[in-house]
Amino acid sequence: MDESSVPEHAVEDPLLIGGRQLRSRLILGTGGFANHELLAAACRVAGAELCTVALRRLDPAARGSILDVLDDVGVEVLPNTAGCYTARDAVTTARLAREAFSTDWIKLEVIGDDRTLMPDAVELLAAAEQLVDEGFTVLPYTTDDPVLARRLEDAGCAAVMPLGSPIGSGMGLCNPYNLSIIIERAGVPVILDAGVGTASDAALAMELGCDAVLCASAISRAHDPVSMAEAVALGVRAGRLALGAGRIPRRRYAQASTPQEGRPAFDVQGLAL
């Protein structure tokens, strides 16, 4: 993409996913917050409209539902299939989520490796096809492979969610080139998922042209999660603004910002009268 071209990306444009309008381009992952109070405060400060939730075996000793917390804040839930390693498990989990949360939206995760938590491309695509068939609005967590992103889009996914780097690693965007190719070709929103370590990573993702950023650990595991929520939200906004503003091209050498013309001369003799 020519960096000097001015893209049409107004900061106030709503994000459209699966026919739904979102004003906030930061989706908050709820994993890792020490307690519900911190989660609620971070959610408010981030201005998020969508928050991920997961499903696990019911714990009869658990006190207070995360759903009540998110309701109080006024955010919608985006259930995920975190922890699934096969298409079959992911599809069943998505069906459970539809039942539990009365939503067709699913953040589809099918993990293929427990050290990197990288998606299993084969299982992911199979699950996506099945869930689209069943009427789900599928938002798949995917690698930064442009071909796979295209295949997921062709399968009918409502967005694609490439990783910047492994979940919880905080390594930022390891392959901005691949991400930019995904963004350039995508006909559905591209949401950077995983890898954000701090606000500047979120800004960079948005400057590249991502439509939104999903961020969990960078906020929830920060020393001060509420301040980091604000910082990442500002990063998302700053990146979006910068994208719309149109950055200058990179050059190999300097280009003076002050004109040479009209420069006074100090090294010549005056007229000898």
Next chain:
Amino acid sequence: MRIVVNGEPRMIEGGATVQSVIELLDVAPGARGVAVALDGEVVARSAWERTELREGASVEVVAAIQGG
């Protein structure tokens, strides 16, 4: 009869339904964000009362947690 609930063996009266398991786990009526799979198939909340369990059935009862 013997069934398995969330991976734990349990005894439950014959003719028990999915709803019986929900009560066994002390889930508040109308609790939000709870869903059930019976032998790997999701059972809609509206069918909990009428869905009977067989001997050896595996019931997974899940709820919303922080994650992702």
